[in-house]
Amino acid sequence: MKRWRAFFKVVPLIVAFLAVLSLVFHRYIERYPVPSKTKEVLVKTVIDGDTIVVQGGKKVRYIGVDTPEFGEPLYEEARSRNISLVGGRYVELRICEEEPRDRYGRVLAWVYVDGQLVDEILLEEGLARVFTKSPCVGEKLDELKAYERKARLEGIGIWKVDEKRVEKNLPTITPDKARLFVGREVRVEGKVVDVYKGRGAVFINFGRDYRRDFSAVVLGKYLYRFDARGIDPDIYKGRRIAVEGKVELYRGRVEIVVRDPQQIEILD
Numbered sequence: 001m002k003r004w005r006a007f008f009k010v011v012p013l014i015v016a017f018l019a020v021l022s023l024v025f026h027r028y029i030e031r032y033p034v035p036s037k038t039k040e041v042l043v044k045t046v047i048d049g050d051t052i053v054v055q056g057g058k059k060v061r062y063i064g065v066d067t068p069e070f071g072e073p074l075y076e077e078a079r080s081r082n083i084s085l086v087g088g089r090y091v092e093l094r095i096c097e098e099e100p101r102d103r104y105g106r107v108l109a110w111v112y113v114d115g116q117l118v119d120e121i122l123l124e125e126g127l128a129r130v131f132t133k134s135p136c137v138g139e140k141l142d143e144l145k146a147y148e149r150k151a152r153l154e155g156i157g158i159w160k161v162d163e164k165r166v167e168k169n170l171p172t173i174t175p176d177k178a179r180l181f182v183g184r185e186v187r188v189e190g191k192v193v194d195v196y197k198g199r200g201a202v203f204i205n206f207g208r209d210y211r212r213d214f215s216a217v218v219l220g221k222y223l224y225r226f227d228a229r230g231i232d233p234d235i236y237k238g239r240r241i242a243v244e245g246k247v248e249l250y251r252g253r254v255e256i257v258v259r260d261p262q263q264i265e266i267l268d
Contacts (some may be wrong), residue, residue: 038095038214040090041054044057046083049065050066060111063135067129068220123148183248184247188242190241192236222258222259236264240268241266253265
């Protein structure tokens, strides 16, 4: 009898525990729902050229393309074009089964509007590059590259901007002169002494004293562009290279922030 009494005392505790567990589980599912393979959703906000927020608050990152980041040429054009394509409209999401979310929690999906893949439109108009390291990109990689190639050959969008950059006729300087050109766009030519991979950036150093000597700095958020082109920054060590960009002073260190591998040219 005593055993039964003890049992009945424990039962309410077990029921309460299961109720709390159930509540926590449902809250988790509401916050981090597992997306279905294909669904139609309303676009609430367009963040930039390749990221949107859909009904329910989930962020969606387009598979297979990379559009200009904030502060880069054609950022506003890519974002505005994305708004005109999907803003406030219902779109079809075909979610990547291999990897439904990226490390930032964004849903990875092919996004269609009126039956057309948004990637293709952005690439064809020169407002995006193909991102080959994106999960699930292999199934459409050839088609995406064809659209990118077409825009490149026509010299439109970002490809026109790249062309103009070459035509700027930037002053060419040596690393030791970089401090005299802070705030100006230049072409720095010199030999890389060391490549240091830190937690938040990669430093391509042209001198032994990284606190004073000139460095080309690839911030962590731009490294995927090197990965997409199969470039490991270690290849620059011991090589003569040219780096183009705006010379900046950061905590006493003179540097150029490299946002794209095209800013670097291997000379020998």
